[in-house]
Amino acid sequence: MEYQQAEKRLSGVIESMRFPLIYLVVIAHMVSFETPRVTLSWDSQDIYTFVSEMISHNLAKLSVRCYFLISGYYLFKRFVEWNNDVYAGQLKKKIRTLLIPYLLWNLILIVAIYVKYHLFAYFGLGSPANNAADRAALVENSGYNLLWGMPINFPLWYMRDLICMTLISPFFYLVFKYLRIYGLLLLAVFYFTVHHTDIPGFSSTAVFFFGVGAYFAQHQKNPLLLSEGIKSQLLLLAAVLLLICTLLNGTVYHEYVLRLFVPIGAVALINIFDIINKKEGVRNVLAKLAPTSFFIYVAHEVYIINWLKGGWASLAINTSGWGKLLGYFIVPLLCIGVCIGLYSILKKISPALLGILTGGRMSRFVYKEGGKR
Template identity: 40%
Template sequence: MDEKKTLNHLQSEVIELLRFPLMVLVVFVHMLPFEQKPLNLNLDGENIYNTITELISHYLGRLPVPCFFLFSGYFFFFKISKLNTEIYFSQLKKRIKTLLIPYISWNIIYILLVYLKNIVFYMLDKNFDEIYMGIKNLSLYNIFWGLPINYPLWYVRDLIVMTIAAPLFYYLFKYTKFYGLLIILAIYLSTIEFNIPGLGTTAIFYFGLGAFMGLYKKNMLSIVISYRKISMLLAVIALGFVGYYNASEYEEYWVRIFLIFGIVVLLFGGYKCLTHEKLKKVFILLAPTVFFIYGSHMIYILGWLKGALLKSPLSISNLGMLIGYFIIPFICICIILIIYRFMEKYCPKVLSFITGNRQIHI
């Protein structure tokens, strides 16, 4: 096997290995509200809790989505030397099964489970919950697209739009080469948003970056290995500025700079993990469960566990809350994996349908 083929094989392994850890990080993101808390330079218990949780959920937790856009753009274009109508519609047809059907399915599953829970509440003479009341007041557009109702699926919504827009990326890079990449980078770093569902600048830049490297057959791992040291340094510096400008108008600029270099560091970390055979085997084995975890974790499971934490003895101290913060995501994932295993055994066709045929036996 020549060096190029070896690097491409290692790159595929790194991406597959990282999928599950990135999904774990997504669950940590949803441990906190979207609102950020200001950080202070002191050793107060509450500030220590806020610093650690903000770092993980609001800063490091921003890494998974750009990575998934990057990988998607790369693999969409990697085997394409020339995009024509036949190839384009062939790719779209594949994405109907892997993106559109799971996207619609998980939004419907969310609604059905909310209604089922509230029917039980009604029978027990209890009040309807806020989610049920919210759904009743939403339009179909907001339920399935504007929000969407199963909120983490906004990533899939944006990815569907990027896939449809693939010819625009193709011609942008065909005629402008590297300058086209600089254009979408400038838009991304400006933090300007179009406020149109499906057209987030994070999706445009990282899917576009993946598309550029896929079209020109660049090996991401080769670039990562070459620039790992300077990227580590710049990621730490940028993260320092993120902390300094925490909860201010300048924070988002530094977060986006951090993410660019942070992704390089993350990919290099995945590359180094390949040498740990047991860890590699576990992460790759769990990789096909990622979409199921992604689609299901915000349907009551994580919310109930967070509610249980607030009612437990752990909630009386910042240390207890920090312990709960680290434990709950893994309890949540374990519960989901049990459900996944049950469905795999008793209704594999349904599982295949709602995950875009991504699952394997675990």
């Protein structure tokens, strides 16, 4: 009975997490891929660098890792006993929910780059160098790189890896069936020693977190029950590790500590939203926003966030560290607002098209005692 109740709580927690996790995905893209060193001082530029690096290059890492964990967990809820028909059914389902949206949104960005290049060149808009760089991204890469290796819509690497994790799900099933906890320990060694496969679709991040979710489901381990009694300690440890990660930015030690922080931070985050879910008003607002999460994820890099960042950068306020810090939080909110607006328009004028673009993720979740309704 306790496990069943925890499962219902976990379902509500995961639904409430969807929108805030997407905010972390968007704000992660407010800075470059480089991880500069941070300096502790009261200088506004140093404060901006510290805050933005702590969130974008450290805290925001929780978002995609949580998605892998959740995806593995719910896929393997159906694989308690291996069944080829269930596996085939899941593959068929993933074509609609993952593969088709993945291909479409990469193609949409390719078309957008092509159209922007020709329109801007024709009307003499924007920077010629930036326009040429956009075109170079297309002509200098193969179709394989654009649609898989990179991919061109780079946040979609998560979907690419999730497709691959689904394909090799029998591997996880067999490993955890016969090796049980030792199979999980092998994945942990692979992950914590910072190995990289360099094979598109099979990142160590995907393998480990999807595998952890699969193990939890296959052996009926609920994250809420596993952390019962140590929630405060987990939150404190996660906060300390987050600070250490930020201070180690740009050093050879950063990735090692980050890989320790993320699993602990993920469980801590699940517990935070378990507490938040006790507030009915907040829970319902997050549930209402949750269906927009996938659309925001796939659409925000189709020029939306970059143009907003460019617009803010052109303002006089952006010359100071305080102005940059203000923009750091405002631009993601504006980006999300634009995406929700586009989502609402599409839902009104062509729900069928929106359904294809989002893989059918349009339903609204409403939490009531006893589970989903």
